Amino acid sequence: MPIAIGKEDEMKVSEIVGKLNLKVFSGEVGLDRKISGAYVSDLLSDVMGNAEEGMVWVTLQTHQNVLAIASLKELAAIILVKNFEPEADTVLHSYEEGIPVLGTDLPTFEIVGKLYNALK
Amino acid sequence: MKLVFEIARGDFTAAGKASSGIKKVLKQLLVDPKTIKRIVVAVYEAEVNVVAHSVGGTLTANISGNEITVVVQDYGPGISDIEQAMKVGFSTASRKVREMGFGAGMGLPNIKKNTDELTIQSQPGKGTMLVFSISI
Ligand SMILES: Nc1ncnc2c1ncn2[C@@H]1O[C@H](COP(=O)(O)OP(=O)(O)O)[C@@H](O)[C@H]1O
Ligand SMILES: [Mg+2]
Numbered sequence: 001m002p003i004a005i006g007k008e009d010e011m012k013v014s015e016i017v018g019k020l021n022l023k024v025f026s027g028e029v030g031l032d033r034k035i036s037g038a039y040v041s042d043l044l045s046d047v048m049g050n051a052e053e054g055m056v057w058v059t060l061q062t063h064q065n066v067l068a069i070a071s072l073k074e075l076a077a078i079i080l081v082k083n084f085e086p087e088a089d090t091v092l093h094s095y096e097e098g099i100p101v102l103g104t105d106l107p108t109f110e111i112v113g114k115l116y117n118a119l120k
Numbered sequence: 121m122k123l124v125f126e127i128a129r130g131d132f133t134a135a136g137k138a139s140s141g142i143k144k145v146l147k148q149l150l151v152d153p154k155t156i157k158r159i160v161v162a163v164y165e166a167e168v169n170v171v172a173h174s175v176g177g178t179l180t181a182n183i184s185g186n187e188i189t190v191v192v193q194d195y196g197p198g199i200s201d202i203e204q205a206m207k208v209g210f211s212t213a214s215r216k217v218r219e220m221g222f223g224a225g226m227g228l229p230n231i232k233k234n235t236d237e238l239t240i241q242s243q244p245g246k247g248t249m250l251v252f253s254i255s256i
Contacts, residue, residue, distance in 0.1 A: 045224045063220060065222075069164070
């Protein structure tokens, strides 16, 4: 489910890192990116078809196609749930694209609840 | 302008090469960002299908003044029932491919949704040719 928020309230990726106590794995240069909303899915075609530019993507997928999609869709950042860690080429691609890969030990339901409250 | 990309079977690390290459060119041609987004979705799904479902093939993009036409040709195994393949949720992807998040059965529907024209021709055993165009 996408959450869309108004332009004037746009938060930076660095702000949700602080508020949600997220780990930053890579792509620090993108912490200044503005967040337009969020999308939660582990199905790549679902994200490809429905996520919008500037959204934060919450997923448990860790391989580099996640970065390919984030780059093609111009997403703001990726949050990996439940202590999942990005694969090596995902990290590399994250630096190349300047799209941060973030992480949390929380399961999807909990981190998305917090994200919703932070963004709404 | 003509851009050609070879796509190898099973090489998921390469999925996204054609779509990101085409995206860069379209940006430089100052194509409307909304249109670029539609093109990128269709090209990405088409290249993933060649990687995931075929023995390999070629993706060719022809960009003219007002249209992009993409031809995706692979060398098998073909699609026996195209109507069924077009249905949202239909997928023959392997378990491993599904675990990676592919195989939601939304690829061809995504291509259909984001293109102005789409034709699929397939000969079981021989290969599949997907042609789509989007005005730019
Ligand atoms: N190039 C292709 N060669 C052979 N079969 C294909 C090809 N593209 C699509 N298919 C078939 O059509 C089905 C649906 O494709 P798609 O909608 O992209 O979903 P998915 O790729 O998630 O399975 C595939 O699972 C596969 O059976
Ligand atoms: Mg597909």
